[in-house]
Amino acid sequence: MKNLKGIFSALLVSFNEDGSINEKGLRQIIRHNIDKMKVDGLYVGGSTGENFMLSTEEKKQIFRIAKDEAKDQVALIAQVGSVNLKEAVELGKYATELGYDSLSAVTPFYYKFSFPEIKHYYETIIAETGNNMIVYSIPFLTGVNIGVEQFGELYKNPKVLGVKFTAGDFYLLERLRKAYPEKLVWAGFDEMMVPAASLGVHGAIGSTFNVNGLRARQIFELTQAGQVKEALEIQHVTNDLIEGILANGLYLTIKEILKLQGVDAGYCREPMTAKATEAQLVRAKELYEQFLK
Numbered sequence: 001m002k003n004l005k006g007i008f009s010a011l012l013v014s015f016n017e018d019g020s021i022n023e024k025g026l027r028q029i030i031r032h033n034i035d036k037m038k039v040d041g042l043y044v045g046g047s048t049g050e051n052f053m054l055s056t057e058e059k060k061q062i063f064r065i066a067k068d069e070a071k072d073q074v075a076l077i078a079q080v081g082s083v084n085l086k087e088a089v090e091l092g093k094y095a096t097e098l099g100y101d102s103l104s105a106v107t108p109f110y111y112k113f114s115f116p117e118i119k120h121y122y123e124t125i126i127a128e129t130g131n132n133m134i135v136y137s138i139p140f141l142t143g144v145n146i147g148v149e150q151f152g153e154l155y156k157n158p159k160v161l162g163v164k165f166t167a168g169d170f171y172l173l174e175r176l177r178k179a180y181p182e183k184l185v186w187a188g189f190d191e192m193m194v195p196a197a198s199l200g201v202h203g204a205i206g207s208t209f210n211v212n213g214l215r216a217r218q219i220f221e222l223t224q225a226g227q228v229k230e231a232l233e234i235q236h237v238t239n240d241l242i243e244g245i246l247a248n249g250l251y252l253t254i255k256e257i258l259k260l261q262g263v264d265a266g267y268c269r270e271p272m273t274a275k276a277t278e279a280q281l282v283r284a285k286e287l288y289e290q291f292l293k
């Protein structure tokens with residue numbers, strides 16, 4: 001298994017105007033991340049991959065293309081979580097056979113699942129696939145909050161490597177680092193990397209690393225080295241960029257910034273707004289020129 005620490009881009013997917021996957025564009029996004037952003041790995045099939053709007057076959061196609069393009073150049077994590085547990089298992093088996101270094105699964109959402117149900121979900125995916133698991137916790141989108149003791153329950157399974165922590169709850173993060181020092185944490189909010197890295201996370205998984213991966217690595221490594229003041233200066237610039245991206249439409253703007261660099265990042269998948277307006281294009285260009293050129 002590859003080293004799973006470090007900077008991971010949450011991989012964007014290029015879609016054609018009709019919503020189908022643009023394979024050539026997806027391959028270009030992967031190359032850009034590996035060759036230009038110098039990421040340590042890719043998190044495939046996450047929120048940033050617009051995964052929860054896709055069919056099972058499309059999700060498999062993306063896992064296949066990402067592995068075929070990345071080969072063994074970087075570590076690969078497959079997000080296979082779904083409220084449809086059978087689908088999660090099927091995708092988990094598929095990604096495991098392809099050679100993904102670990103699986104990850106979002107906490108099951110929509111219904112108010114009990115903790116035993118959530119635990120059963122993870123245990124089932126692990127037992128059926130035999131692969132490693134990274135819990136994907138993103139309470140602001142799922143409404144699912146897992147507490148310190150509950151993480152301990154999930155962590156009893158040695159196949160659970162840790163958590164992708166997309167939350168701003170730094171008290172919980174500190175408690176997790178103290179209680180389970182051997183389990184890994186990947187920070188999920190790019191705009192909060194300095195505080196997360198200060199608390200000793202092992203890696204970060206982010207959407208904006210697709211275009212701002214070099215700064216992300218600087219922030220992460222400077223903070224780890226105790227140079228928090230220097231890290232914070234880069235975080236401030238990064239957050240001016242992220243603020244602009246969020247206000248203009250998150251995935252759509254990152255895609256337009258990629259297109260300005262010759263990467264065919266395509267459109268988004270409906271029901272997300274697929275295509276940028278003229279004003280959004282202008283703003284994306286401004287952000288690119290101000291922060292990334």
Ligand SMILES: CC(=O)N[C@H](C=O)[C@@H](O)[C@H](O)[C@H](O)CO
Binds near residue numbers: 047190205
């Ligand atoms: C929902 C989502 O996309 N989360 C990403 C990863 O956790 C982040 O990378 C954010 O996109 C980013 O931090 C901007 O808020």
Ligand SMILES: CC(=O)C(=O)O
Binds near residue numbers: 048049166188206207
């Ligand atoms: C990083 C992130 O939230 C995702 O794409 O899943």
